[in-house]
Amino acid sequence: MLSVRSLEAGYGRARVLFGVSFDVEPGRLVCVMGRNGVGKTTLLNTVMGVLPATAGTVTFEGRDVTRLRPHERVRLGLGYVPQGHETFPQLSVMGNLLVTLEASPHKDPGALDEALEVFPRLKPLLKRRAGFLSGGQQQQLAMARALVTRPKLLILDEPTEGIQPSIVQEIEEAIERLHASGLAVLLVEQYLDLALRLADRFFILDAGHVVRAGGAEELRGEEVHRLLAV
């Protein structure tokens, strides 16, 4: 479904990704792991087209999307929840959802209800300004907002980072349910136990290289701990 080959990207002259390759098969949950600053966010941003790829290709459902602009990739079915529970702070919760719905190819208001079913906690908050929500609520809003586009692949960048524990569990359950319903997920996660519970496949990034990839069983082991230790 998503196929990344020999991808390279960086900021100005500083290269961050050095030939990253991986696949996400339909319905799979693939987890990207690695210490702070190894290039996980850079990788997702390059997959979404926020950063240009300096080499390599990104293919989505058989189509080369390497040169497409971000909104064109969203139209094709990539849904992105960037790191740091970002919102449009001056828009209401509903405004955040609506502005995304209106830009989506299907524009079906039913998608709003579907997204709110996944995150019912948002329902009483629809009129509130997004900037006034707690971090956990903003994260749920960010995920609901990505769902509104009815993505075929959901890309999540550390959805539980810095979020109060009660909500972390809700977010984990939501990811689990979405995955169980058949949605493919590409997840960046730093917590090993969470990754172990959720992921079908994983790969570990270190200094912009994929240093390990495989099934969940391979995530147990001394060397893996070393690669993830902070």
Add this chain to the structure above:
Amino acid sequence: MEAIVNQLPIGLSIGAVLLLIALGLTFTFGQMGVINMAHGEFIMAGAYTAYLLQDWAGRQAVIVALPVAFGVAGLMGLVLERAAIRHFYGRPLDTLLLTWGVSLVLQQAARDLFGAPNVQVQAPSWLQGGIGILPYNRLFIMALAIGSVVAVWAYMSRTSQGRRMRAVMQNRQLAAVMGINTGRVDQRTFFIGSGLAGIAGVALTLIGPVGPALGTYYIVDAFLVVVAGGLGQLRGAVIAAVALGLLNSYAEFWTNASLAKVIVFVAIIAFLQVRPQGLFVLRSRALT
């Protein structure tokens, strides 16, 4: 006392013109962070549009010109954004020099097309006269400014296009990855902002002659209105425009035109020392 009262409609209508110009700038400067020095020439283009339309619409030219000037100035802005400004986003100094150059070219073009001397646009006969000290033409300008503010407010807060525009201005990168075509939104923002300058130009034909340098008289004041009001803030722009218009006309009345400018600048600099962020603040991300 009577002189003070008589000066009031003049100050208010200058404030209304400044507001119309500043309203356009809240789009291009306030929201997109682009200092477009050619904005003043879009005002001039709007005024000449009214002038040209006299051949066809006679004394109703000013009314017919409102939508036409919006389109003409809007298109000029759109072309400028597509052809040049978009290549310089995040480089304010380059943008400033570039648009300043464009502004000079446009003024020269107006001189070549319409001649250097000022021309006059005939106001509709029903705008002559007035109630008491309030001349109809100045009332009309105030109504036009109020109408434009309401229209802009409704557009930004009640339509899906306005919502999209706000989303892009609040978090451009997030908007792009949520599926919004930010380039298209930039074009629309520029079209509307520049189009409003055209409307301001039509309004100016009601209170004075039209010349190639028409825009330069107002553009600096209008930028100051936007800065003093708080970037991209409608409320702030309204208050700042009216205050500046009144201050300008009273200062001019009691002293003279050039001293009045000095007084206005000093007042604004003093104000910005106290409140550098302007009257109202909205955390907004300009283009990077």
